[in-house]
Amino acid sequence: MYAEVIVDISHTQVDRVFEYRIPSEMEIRPGMRVKVPFGKMKDTEGIVIGIKEISDYEPDKIREIIEPLESFCALTEEQIHLAEFIQKKYNTTLAMALRFMLPAQVRGGRISAKTQRMARLILKGQELEQAERALLKKDGRPRSPKQMEVLTFLKHNGQMALRELNTSAVHALEKKGILEIVRAEIARLPFEKSVPRTRDYELTEKQKQILEAIRNGKQKRFLLHGVTGSGKTEIYIRVMRDCIAKGKTAILLVPEISLTPQTYLFLKQRFDEEIAVFHSGLSAGERFDEWMKVKRGKAKIVLGARSAIFAPLDDLGAVIIDEEHETSYKADNYPKYTAHEIAEERCRLSGALLILGSATPQIETYYKACRGEYELLKMPNRLFGLQLPAVEIVDMCGELKKGNRTAISGRLYEELEHTLSQKKQAMLFLNRRGYSTFVMCRSCGYVVKCGSCDVTMTYHKTQDILKCHYCGRTKVPETVCPICGKPHLKYFGTGTQQIEEQVRQMFPQARVLRMDLDTMTTKGAHLELFEDFAAHKADILIGTQMITKGFDFKNVTLSAVLAADTMLNIPDYRSAERTFCHITQIAGRAGRKEPGTVILQTYNPKHYAIQYAKYHDYEGFYREEIAMREMAQLPPFSTYVQIQFSGEREEQVVEAVKDFIRRLKAVLLPHKRGIISIRASEAAIKRIKDMERYHILIHLKNDEDLIGQIYQLFQKTRYGNVLTGIDINPVNMA
Template identity: 30%
Template sequence: MYADVILPLSLAQTYTYSVPEEYVGQLQEGQRVEVQFSKNKHYAGIIRRLHGKAPGFKTKPILSVIDVEPLLTARQLKLWDWLAEYYGCTLGEVMTAGLPSHLKMASETIITLGPLFSDEVTELSEDEYLVVEALTLQAELSLKDIRDILQRKTVYPVIRNLLDRHVVFPKEEFTDRYKALSVKCVRFGPDFQTEAQQASAFDLVSRSERQTAVLLEYVQYHRTQPYVRRTDLCKRTGASTGDLRAMVKKGIFEFYDREVSRLSTDGEAAADVKPLSAQQERALAEIRQHQADGKPTLLHGVTSSGKTRVYVELMQEAIAAGKQVLYLLPEIALTGQIIKRLQHVLGDKIMVYHSRLNDMERVEIWKAVQTGKTSVVGPRSALFLPFTTLDLVVVDEEHDPSYKQHDPNPRYNGRDVAMYLAQQHGASAILGSATPSLESWENARSGKYGLVTMTERHGGTALPEIVIANSRETNEKGIHHPFFTPTLLTALRETLERGEQAILFQNRRGFAPVYFCPTCEYTVECVNCDVSLTYHKYQHRLRCHCCGYVATPPELCPACGEPQMKLSGTGTEKIEDELKIFLPEARVARMDLDTTRGKNALGKLLDQFEVGELDILVGTQMVTKGLDFERVGLVGVISADQLLRFPDFRADERAFQLMTQVAGRAGRRGRRGQVIIQAHEGSHPVITDVVSGDYANFIEREAGNRQQHAFPPYRRMIRLQLRHTKRATAEDAARLLAKWLAHSLGDQLEGPFEPSVARLRTYYLQDMVVRFPPAATQMKRVKTLIQRCIDKLAQTKGMSGVRVVVDVDPY
């Protein structure tokens, strides 16, 4: 018997291993097994297929079976196959993306003293001596241990020198990195199990007030709790661990370790929700009709129309029937707010899953979902969880570009994968948005999706008043401010006087995106990428937003020595700074990647804003996405022109969506909100449609433009990007690949051309784009041709180092 095994590596295909006789009958598809790959490395691989066909080469045996039951379901394996085939990547890359890191075990290099080691070894460096001394005290050290001992990241040269002299010896140790969380608990000893025995225990502790207090507390506490922690008992009574040990010696208590979940739930029962409005009842009835017809539903509802309440009703029904629900959100930023609402209604039947959970928590959610009893809310990574009874998939804010994975492989779109997942499970699918993407709108218009609209805000609240402020506007003294128009500043002051809050949207983080010399026009750029470094004032650092490179701002121009370097452009830090000058009494906070990096930083910031501890929130796109605050009376868009000038065929659509979405944060309760959009071109058609709230007019014009110029969804697109550390090699490879592809694709191929950022993370880039009719047969033909030409390029002399990235449905 043989097993085709998926390894967490970018291999063109699965790798075949022989099945030892003792494992025949134990193995199933989806199980993890320990296998050796290359000379010494061991991995936890996933069995994709079991068969009896010899592969034609000498196979290595499976070393051990890790799982008793399969880790992956048959549906998950099928989903992995589809992802790899559709998005042109390997199963190993899908595995890397799909499994929590603690389920992707690999062997770890362990260093021990060599068999020929002698205490008389001489001429060791200081670092080498420290490693050897540690090994004489501790038989084995991991690479992490050695890094900690030497207090340095790079330890390989030290280890290599010791290996060459046979002082140390490496071995590979294969370990399961997931460990269940256990807590130290206390319970009655075997001689104190009955109530009479427990009553007699008070006689044994009568001489100690603290022991008596501990016993009284335990008797009361353990009746309502499944277990009692030692630390809790000590905190509640002021006793010490010594007091508990004394009671253990008397036989009253015994210590034990108990496995507990890392998943925090407040344990509250589900709460009742408000009755549905007439509009929500109608939308629910229409959705159910589309479900009966077997169609996904596009729910197009204006901001604050109550779409979430409709989702909750459908989720309650599915969970009550013992089924699972997947609620997808585009950003982790939204999970905190939405999970509070959902858990308030659904109790602990729903869990949040995202990348800011630690690895152990992610494994525990994986195991909980596999039981079929837990539903999930989270971003696109939640698609990979092992659902077994999935009945409903909700994709909220379905238009959002954050659903697209850009790097690394698989470069998938979470919305599209969610549709496949729902179809695979026979589950209902709902896509919701106030500004649906053109792709989803076209699917609804063609009848592929059902369409349900909600045109009124919940509770009868009026849509916000939208005002265009000319960015060139001056104040009464004729002074023009580059960031705030007098209209916006006046509205901010009036909002604060009413005790309301404001949100300002600036689609660029940092203080200023350009640090330059006014004399010779030298601009400080990243050493790894062809982009200018962004100045971050609070860190006093220049930072690359592409690769993360950080530099100290030069005091003198490196080119001409000019001492007066200047800043150009505006970021969220600068807006925050300027607000403190114009509105010193306002409590201002910033919401961008820099201020929300910590696990709990984002939640704390949103909580502060929600309870009214902040007056103005300045943010990037994070503030546009589904946040719901009742006291927000004003929203300001600092520079609408930046959104419209982006070099992308989706620029108008993205701009319309962003401005409409951020406008929807205003006036969600009671009083009508106001939105001020600052722009040089206030008469631009997109801005005009945002002001009038005319989605239909916008989408018709956008559809016409896309059809005329052959862009998605009326054409399919695949982008090829070639990367190499030498510009000439990247250009030669691109010309060669384009030449081969052009033979079959003709004018469907565009390029090669240099992208707007021509060098990224030390790699020079060359792009080309294939556009072709949307038929499925065309897609398969084009992808097959592309892969054949990429394989041919890899075998061409001098081109083996060129990396070709295939991005299906880019942007």
């Protein structure tokens, strides 16, 4: 028998199947990881993707598999097919695609199960009773209190870690044949907190209708468009419960790592079954143990961020993508896959349901639903008869005229005062962290920039440092301008730290929490903040986009967007869509259990995204946005392909761009009518981490074949020290 093996080397020259003879004493199955000889290298790892009886090569030229790396199949058959899809869809190597299916540290044997020495009783029943009596004196007192204590512990717990017991007593009992010392595997748990089981509540009529539509739907792809607080999560739970009842499994994706702790605890309240957690914030050991939990069939539900879509579940029954509009579902690194596309293919392979849920679906997703590619299910009302919160727009130009130069408008101040007096809570959203966004000399115009990136440095007052948010470089703030020597350096712009300071000054009695990348640095910080705010240990929560998603706090009656214009002014055709989404999502945090209010501060109150957000009118926003995109031939009516170039020497990067354009012309020439525009330029942030950055932006009519040809050109073109990347409809257009 012969094994078809993909060696774990992601290079186009070895991106093919290699055949190896299977030794007669060895049991090898598709999906197993194996050690194989390869070329002049030392032994390398590979993955078996097929077995055949007859080889295409002469027997004396075929080498043997050295050994399997595990006794089980690391990959399922479905995962192998999924990797082949990724290889073709994103024009990457099969080895690279297969790596998505495995914890990174499994490769190379860098991680394994954690074990510890345990004491375990050998004797049972009457034999144990006799041994216990032998440990007592005639008067009934123990001959050795320590040994009796260990024996009592083990009778109640079965086995215990050796480090938790008296070592000499354990060894004495071991010599007497009462217990044994073994090495046992222990799980590294992402969350160790236990929660009480809660009952299901009665579904509303609308929820029942939605659930029946999913159960009886003719197609298996659904877009669940429900306003914030409409009960979408309850639909997810019932769908997952249906899967388990049928002996199937389910995946629930959430957009942020910060949402996994409370979602996990919420699911644990409703399910007796094991739940595995997959996301990049886990330690290597935790990631391995969660993966093994799924491989062993112990977990029927997988919860996680983007990477959870690759979980090795068998008999997949449903994939649910919550907050499907979030850009975090697109990978940051090459190949830049999207969780939606992977989920669609995985559901096609397994016959599973695909459910996309959002209060503000992506324009492209809603467009597909309107065309019938998804079954559109609407939940237009909140539960329990609650109304969506009233949104009040505050024109910040008027605040400047009044002499108010803080980020808190007079109207917001009044609402905060009222909220605190009512013993309720508020959430304030600003998508800028730090204290001040840049430092400038008022005498000569000098701006403090990062030495490695072409961006201004942000001042962080709590640490009294300037920090680059792209490379992490820091420096001590200067007191005089290094150019003109005058002490006229001033801090401009407002970040979450400054908002926190202003709020504390305005409301010294208020308890304030801040949630951004600077405060969420330790493990468990997300869950701790969530629990503290839910328990009303704080009155006001200030944060970046971390706080706009998924949070459900019963006492929050006020939410505010402090600067909607920061999103509107981004040079991207999706800036209006993202503004509408962020406003709607933060507005959705208020009034989930009683009437709420939303304050929307902006310098552009007439913009259509602002106006539609005021009335929670997604349908109206969609109609205006899709009409504009069709007229301008923007996605979904066209496709952008971005080719990225970066290198330490600018002249090398520029030469690479020029050469690629020459090659690109030959590919595009037969497709002139399909080309809308081509533009080569510096990236908006020209330098990051000492790397000069340029890109080519190709705007095409929708043409999968042409996109494939551009991918192929990209794959076979290399430029030495110049790094390249490719992205379809990139999240960041600049």
